[in-house]
Amino acid sequence: MxxxxxxxxxxxxxxxxxxxxxxxxxxxxxxxxxxxxxxxxxxxxxxxxxxxxxxxxxxxxxxxxxxxxxxxxxxxxxxxxxxxxxxxxxxxxxxxxxxxxxxxxxxxxxxxxxxxxxxxxxxxxxxxxxxxxxxxxxxxxxxxxxxxxxxxxxxxxxxxxxxxxxxxxxxQKQALATAKQSKDRVDFLHQQLGTDFAGVDEAALSAERERIVALRDREKRLVGVRKRVQQIVERRHAVLGALDGLRGCAVEAREHIGAADGVARELTRLAADISRAERDATVASKRAIDATKAAETALAKLDAARERFGTIKDLHELEKKADRFVVARDELVTLQVTIKDAEAAATTLRERLAARKQALTAARAVETRDRDARVAARKVYEKAQHDSALAAVGQGLRKGDRCPVCGNVLTVAPKIAPSASLERAKTALERAETASEASREAVDHAEDGLKDVDREQRSLSEQLAAARKASTERAKVVRETQDGLRQVFGARVPSDPATALRDRIDEFEELDDDLRTADSAASRAREAATTAHAQRTALLASLETEKARIPLAAATALVTRATSLAAAPLPAFAARAPVDGDAAAFAAFATELGQGLTHLAATIDGLVKERGVDERSFVDEAALVAGDLVPRAETLDAFADALDTAVRKAAGDASAAEERAKRIERDLARKAELSGELVDNEKRAQLMSTLAKDLRADxxxxxxxxxxxxxxxxxxxxxxxxxxxxxxxxxxxxxxxxxxxxxxxxxxxxxxxxxxxxxxxxxxxxxxxxxxxxxxxxxxxxxxxxxxxxxxxxxxxxxxxxxxxxxxxxxxxxxxxxxxxxxxxxxxxxxxxxxxxxxxxxxxxxxxxxxx
Ligand SMILES: Nc1ncnc2c1ncn2[C@@H]1O[C@H](COP(=O)(O)OP(=O)(O)OP(=O)(O)O)[C@@H](O)[C@H]1O
Ligand SMILES: [Mg+2]
The missing domain is CATH 3.40.50.300 (P-loop containing nucleotide triphosphate hydrolases)
Incomplete structure (x- = not known):
């Protein structure tokens, strides 16, 4: 530090x-x-x-x-x-x-x-x-x-x-721990070797290996025996199989017999049907020919009629024309009568018109006279009226008075007329007016009469003109239609040409009906012929089908198979189908085939009976082969099963013994490994104890x-x-x-x-x-x-x-x-x-x- x-x-x-x-x-x-x-x-x-x-x-x-x-x-x-x-x-x-x-x-x-x-x-x-x-x-x-x-x-x-x-x-601690660990391991290994690996040694391995050899040898012998017994079983199965096969052949032969008989019956029926169908076809063909001929005849008749009268359409046209001709002709006659009557009436009317005109002239003259008279009467009356008024006004007026009407100074005193003349004038005027009125009405009446006659005359003229025009038209129609009718009837057209024409049309239609009837009869006859032929063809096709159903091939194969199964010749039958035969020939062949198969089935039955199988001899043979490896069984299958079981058991025992031997080998190797480890751990425990001791007490x-x-x-x-x-x-x-x-x-x-x-x-x-x-x-x-x-x-x-x-x-x-x-x-x-x-x-x- x-x-x-x-x-x-x-x-x-x-x-x-x-x-x-x-x-x-x-x-x-x-x-x-x-x-x-x-x-x-x-x-x-x-x-x-x-x-x-x-x-x-x-x-x-x-x-x-x-x-x-x-x-x-x-x-x-x-x-x-x-x-x-x-x-x-x-x-x-x-x-x-x-x-x-x-x-x-x-x-x-x-x-x-x-x-x-x-x-x-x-x-x-x-x-x-x-x-x-x-x-x-x-x-x-x-x-x-x-x-x-x-x-x-x-x-x-x-x-x-x-x-x-x-x-x-x-x-020291580590040495002590390692020593203890090794010691524990030594104890554990001692214990494991003494328990888990007790009895694991070379002798045990040798004993197990000897057991394996013995077990594999037994397995091998059992497999050999099983193979030989299997051959016996197969042989017996082959015999049984052949007999089963033959029985099957007999059954099959009988099935074929049934089929052959059925086909024979069917063929017989077909033979009858075919000949009947052939007959029917011939008849139908002939009928068809006849009907066709009849139709041709009807057609020829119709053609001839057409040749004569033209077509039915033409006749119908003519018929209409004839109708028009008759109508026009009759109307023409009527019209001519009408014209004659009208001309007579016109003459009468002209006379009446002249009389009416004369009457009108006379009436007018009277009317002129009466009117003049009335005018004169009025003038008189008006003078009388004036005079009367003057008298009224001038009553009291003197000379030198101013006129109350005109204002002028009167030069003279007015003269007053007597009032009686006014009344007379009035009466005369009233009479003149009444007379004038009456003559006026007489004129009006004469004019109306004239107008009526005039109207009548115009109407008659119109009727006459219309009748003449219609007459001309009808005459034209008559001419035209008559020309057409003459082409058919010649110069002498009958009075009722329409009826004559209808008779001909009826004749035509009859021929036409005949032709249609003949045609449909002919086509029916031909259809019938076709059906009859088709039926015949179908029957012939059925014949082919039935021929194919004859079990010839199956029967031939059956004979071959049965011969092979029997391993001996069997009664063969000459089964050869006709090459070109009719239904009857094939029916006969099918019957013959059925008979041959019946004989074959009977022969096989006999053979099967004769070759019945006895299992005991096979079991004896298997017992001889097995010797004392497995106990004798009642049946061959039980023998085979017992051998299977014995082989499996021997193989299983041998495999188990091999497994055991392998396990002993593994255990031996592991035992050696553990023993080595034990020695190593003992050494290490010793060494570590010594080391710990050396390091002890500081x-x-x-x-x-x-x-x-x-x-x-x-x-x-x-x-x-x-x-x-x-x-x-x-x-x-x-x-x-x-x-x-x-x-x-x-x-x-x-x-x-x-x-x-x-x-x-x-x-x-x-x-x-x-x-x-x-x-x-x-x-x-x-x-x-x-x-x-x-x-x-x-x-x-x-x-x-x-x-x-x-x-x-x-x-x-x-x-x-x-x-x-x-x-x-x-x-x-x-x-x-x-x-x-x-x-x-x-x-x-x-x-x-x-x-x-
Ligand atoms: N908690 C505190 N607060 C203030 N001053 C402290 C505290 N504790 C110690 N002192 C003072 O710190 C100063 C330093 O002390 P220290 O022991 O480091 O001195 P020094 O240099 O080693 O002296 P000497 O030469 O005597 O050994 C001293 O005056 C001591 O009294
Ligand atoms: Mg100090």
């Missing part, structure tokens, strides 16, 4: 944060006046590492700077090239926080956080607990002589830690510790000799260090008898030797004491000794990379080294690095 940097705050007199960088130092002093805080810096180191400080033990809270709530220390250090950092903070109220970190890839990574965990990790890393650390690395003020003159047990314990002598303890540890102490004494001697100006040498004996005083006849005395300054020199010599030699003495790589701090002790030295000590420390202490720090308030000493100056003030202590 080598400190690199120390940071502290609120620790004893260091109220403010202080930092010390040790990295550039190797041999240095911590200087300062009494109570400045020198020891506090080393206390800060053990506080950070172990949470323990020499002067207060675990009660570190006491070291919190008065008036501050907490203190904190961080120590960065190096162990074998690895960088670590431990931080510890304690609060006045008692709580403590810790953190152990390691620098990995340039970053601080936490390694432990709990107080106990951090403490254990630090002890393990440094390889020393607090006690070891303060005796070998950091020698606190007033206690630097603990290793030299302290308790022997503590010294040995520190050496065990420093030299990692726990290794031997661990080795004999080796004691030895190594004693050797180390002796070496330290020897190494310390050379340093002490120098520091004491050749006066003292160190010796270790009976768990104690002694000094040999050269000045006093090299007498040996306890180190406890040395003066304060001498004790410091001896302790310093031993500490330097320890930190140097520890590497050579250690059993493992872990013990590296890279630093040494000595707090005070120098105060007890005189000036001359101090000079020797300074040069001694420089010479003895400073070697490769080790950090050695001496703490003193003695200026003469500290001025010799680069130093950390600790200054005190009322505000608190502070540090300052002073390099020479």
């Amino acid at each position: 080598r400190p690199l940097r120390l940071q502290l705050k609120g620790f004893t007199s260091f109220r403010d944060e202080q930092e010390i960088d040790f990295s550039s130092l190797d041999l240095f002093a911590i200087a300062g006046p009494t109570g400045a805080g020198k020891s506090s810096l080393l206390d800060a180191v053990t506080y950070a590492l172990y949470g323990w400080v020499e002067r207060v033990g675990g009660e570190c809270g006491q070291l919190i700077s008065q008036g501050l709530p907490s203190m904190a220390v961080t120590l960065e250090f190096d162990i074998d090239g690895a960088r670590w950092r431990v931080t510890r903070r304690t609060y006045r109220k008692g709580a403590t926080e810790t953190l152990l970190e390691r620098l990995t890839d340039g970053k601080w990574a936490p390694e432990a956080g709990k107080v106990r965990e951090v403490n254990e990790r630090v002890s393990a890393l440094i390889g020393l607990d607090y006690d070891g650390f303060t005796r070998a690395v950091l020698l606190p003020q007033g206690r630097f002589d603990q290793f030299l003159a302290g308790d022997a047990k503590d010294r040995r314990r520190i050496l065990t830690d420093l030299l990692d002598l726990h290794l031997y303890e661990r080795m 004999a080796i540890v004691d030895f190594v510790q004693a050797e180390a102490l002796r070496t330290l004494a020897a190494e310390g001697t050379s340093r002490l000799s120098y520091l004491s100006s050749e006066r003292y040498r160190l010796r270790f004996r009976d768990e104690e260090f002694y000094v040999v005083d050269v000045w006093n006849g090299e007498e040996e005395r306890s180190v406890r008898t040395l003066s304060g300054g001498e004790t410091f020199l001896a302790s310093l010599a031993l500490a330097l030797a320890l930190s140097e030699q520890i590497r050579a003495l250690a059993t493992t790589e872990r013990a590296h004491l890279d630093s040494l701090f000595v707090d005070e002790g120098f105060g007890a030295l005189d000036a001359e000794t101090l000079t020797t000590v300074v040069s001694g420390i420089e010479r003895l202490g400073a070697d490769n990379g080790r950090l050695i720090g001496v703490i003193s308030h003695v200026r003469d000493l500290t001025d010799q080294f680069p130093r950390i100056e600790v200054e005190k003030s009322q505000r608190g202590s502070s540090v300052k690095l002073i390099v020479r």
Whole structure:
């Protein structure tokens, strides 16, 4: 362990944060006046590492700077090239926080956080607990002589830690554990070999192998016998099979007989049907020919009629024409009568018209006269009226009066006429008007009469004109139709041509009906002929089917098979089908085939009866073959089954014996393996017991510790000799260090008898030797004491000794990379080294690095 940097705050007199960088130092002093805080810096180191400080033990809270709530220390250090950092903070109220970190890839990574965990990790890393650390690395003020003159047990314990002598303890434990393990294994193997492998030996294996040979031999003989019995069984099955086959042939022959008889019957029926169908076809053909001829005759008649009268369509046309002719002719006659009557009526009408005109002229003359008379009467009346009015107005008027009508002055007095003439004039006028009215009506009447006659005459003229026009049209129709009729009837067209034509049409239709009837009869007859022929063809096809159903091929194959099964010739039958026969010939052949098959079936029946099989002779033969390998069975199948079972059992027994033999072989190999393992374990148990015994009672540890102490004494001697100006040498004996005083006849005395300054020199010599030699003495790589701090002790030295000590420390202490720090308030000493100056003030202590 080598400190690199120390940071502290609120620790004893260091109220403010202080930092010390040790990295550039190797041999240095911590200087300062009494109570400045020198020891506090080393206390800060053990506080950070172990949470323990020499002067207060675990009660570190006491070291919190008065008036501050907490203190904190961080120590960065190096162990074998690895960088670590431990931080510890304690609060006045008692709580403590810790953190152990390691620098990995340039970053601080936490390694432990709990107080106990951090403490254990630090002890393990440094390889020393607090006690070891303060005796070998950091020698606190007033206690630097603990290793030299302290308790022997503590010294040995520190050496065990420093030299990692726990290794031997661990080795002993391991040896004991291995010895026990091996012993347990030995016991287990003894037990297993005595139980699981009892009876597993070569003799057992030989016996099993002999059993296998015997069992395989029996199996082989049984297989041979089984094969021969199997042959007997097969032979018997062959005989039985042939008889079964023959029985089957008989059955089949009978089936064929049935088929052949059936076909024969069917063929016989077909023969009759075919001859009947042939007859029917001939008759139908003849009928068809006759009917066709009749149809041809009807057609010829119809053609002749057409030749004579044209087609029936023409006749129908003519018929219509004849109808029109008759109608027109009759209408023409009527019209001519009408015209004659109208011409007579026209004459009468002309006479009446003349009379009417005369009457009208007379009436008009009367009317003119009466009108004139009326006009004259009116004039008279109007004069009478005027006269009368004048008389009324002029009543009283005199000459010279102004006229009330015209305003003129009357020159004469008006004359007044008598009123009787007005009445007469009026009566005359009324008579004249009545007469005029009557003559006027007579004129109107004469005019109406004239108009009636005139109307009548126009109407008659129209009728006459219409009759004449119609007569002309009918005459034209008569002419035209008559021409057409003449083509058929010649010059003498009958008076009723339509009836004559209808008779001919009837005749035509009759011929047409005859033709249709004849045609349909002919086609029916032809259909019947076709049907009859088709029937015949179908029957002939059935004949082919039936012929094919004659079981000739099957019967022939049956005869061949039966002959083979019988292994003897059988009565063959001449079964040859007619080459070109009709149905009757084939029917006869089918009957003949049936008879042949009947004979064959009977022959086979006889043969089967004659060759019945007796199983006993086969069983006897099998028993002879089997000998005493299996007991005799009742049937051949039972014999075969028994042999099967016996073969299987023999094979199974042999296989089981082989399995057993294999297992014995495996067990033998395993037994040898386990025996070897037993011997090995016995040896190992023995060896480990011996080793454990050798390591027991710390004999080796004691030895190594004693050797180390002796070496330290020897190494310390050379340093002490120098520091004491050749006066003292160190010796270790009976768990104690002694000094040999050269000045006093090299007498040996306890180190406890040395003066304060001498004790410091001896302790310093031993500490330097320890930190140097520890590497050579250690059993493992872990013990590296890279630093040494000595707090005070120098105060007890005189000036001359101090000079020797300074040069001694420089010479003895400073070697490769080790950090050695001496703490003193003695200026003469500290001025010799680069130093950390600790200054005190009322505000608190502070540090300052002073390099020479
Ligand atoms: N809790 C505390 N608060 C304040 N000061 C404290 C506390 N504990 C100790 N001190 C003081 O801190 C000062 C430093 O003590 P330290 O033992 O470190 O001194 P020193 O430099 O080693 O002295 P010396 O040369 O006498 O050994 C002392 O004055 C001590 O009384
Ligand atoms: Mg001190």
